[in-house]
Structures are given as structure tokens and as C-alpha cells.
Amino acid sequence: RVLVPEGRFFFSFYNRNALVYQWEFLPWPVSLAAQINHEKKCLDVRVDTETFSVHAQAYNLEDIEKFFPQGLRIENMVTYPTLSPILPNFLLGDPTAAKAVLQLDEQLSNSDLGAYAIITGKKQGVS
Numbered sequence: 001r002v003l004v005p006e007g008r009f010f011f012s013f014y015n016r017n018a019l020v021y022q023w024e025f026l027p028w029p030v031s032l033a034a035q036i037n038h039e040k041k042c043l044d045v046r047v048d049t050e051t052f053s054v055h056a057q058a059y060n061l062e063d064i065e066k067f068f069p070q071g072l073r074i075e076n077m078v079t080y081p082t083l084s085p086i087l088p089n090f091l092l093g094d095p096t097a098a099k100a101v102l103q104l105d106e107q108l109s110n111s112d113l114g115a116y117a118i119i120t121g122k123k124q125g126v127s
Contacts, residue, residue, distance in 0.1 A: 003123045004123070005123055005124070006122060006125050007123045008120065008121070008122050008123075009119075009121055010118070010120050011118075011119045011120075012118050013064055013116070013117045013119070014036050014057070014058035014059070014116060015058060015060070015061070015079050015112065015113075015114055015116060015117045016036075016038070016059055016063075017060050017061070017112045018036075018058075018079070018082075018113060018115040019082055019113040019114070020035065021035075021038065021058070021115075023086075026086060033045060033046050033047075034046070038058065040053060041055065041056070041057055042054055042055050043055075043056035061077060061112050061117055064077070064117055064119060068119075068121075072122075072124070073122055073123075073124055075120055075121040075122060076118075076119070077118070077119050078109045078110060078114070078117075078118050079109060079112055079114025079115070079116060079117050079118070080105060080109045080115075080116055080118060081105045081114055081115060081116075082104070082108040082109065082111065082113045083101050083104050083105050084101050084102070087101060
């Protein structure tokens with residue numbers, strides 16, 4: 001209701017289907033400082049050696065599409081990042097490996113595997 005006709009919007013959601021949430025256990029620390037905890041319906045945020053839980057809910061792309069009322073037209077829906085958050089931190093320190101991972105992330109951004117869903121669009125004009 002507050003967006004002017006033809007106004008643009010940008011939304012970001014935690015993605016329930018993210019690759020990073022598909023595994024119960026990874027044998028190395030990941031680069032994400034925060035991660036959705038589906039069981040507790042919260043975001044676990046790591047700060048040094050402490051973890052803080054903040055209420056948060058992840059949604060899949062189909063659920064997200066249902067949030068938008070008539071009159072808001074989704075133009076682009078992507079997820080990002082996909083691979084980099086689940087790889088060992090030491091791997092991303094290598095410039096060649098980091099570049100390859102970023103290229104893969106870019107190609108996979110049109111899938112539903114990224115940690116964050118990014119939605120852009122426009123409010124339709126008044127007739």
C-alpha cells in the first residue's frame with residue numbers, strides 16, 4: 001500500500017530448501033556466521049565462541065510467491081549463495097578456488113538451493 005505505482009521492490013528471505021540446510025552435519029566449520037535452525041524456528045548467530053538464537057523463519061520459493069498480493073509483479077527470483085557457505089573456510093582462501101566457487105554460485109543462482117531468496121519486482125500502475 002505504501003509503494004507508488006510502478007515503484008520497485010526488493011525482498012530477501014532465508015531459503016528453506018538451501019543446500020546448506022540439507023545436511024545435518026558437515027565435518028568442517030562453514031563460512032556462514034548465521035544459520036537457520038529449522039527445529040527451533042530461529043536463526044543461530046555465531047559471535048566468537050557464543051551462539052545467539054533469534055526468531056526467524058525460512059520459506060521455500062513457492063511459499064514466498066504466495067506472500068505477494070495482486071498488483072505486485074515479481075520480475076526476478078534467485079537464490080544466493082549456493083556452494084560457498086558449505087565449503088571449508090580454508091578452501092575459499094585460495095584465489096583460484098574462490099573464483100571457481102563464485103562462478104558455480106552464479107550459475108546455480110537460478111536454482112532453489114541458495115541460502116537466501118532474493119526477489120525483485122514492480123508494483124503495477126493504476127489503470
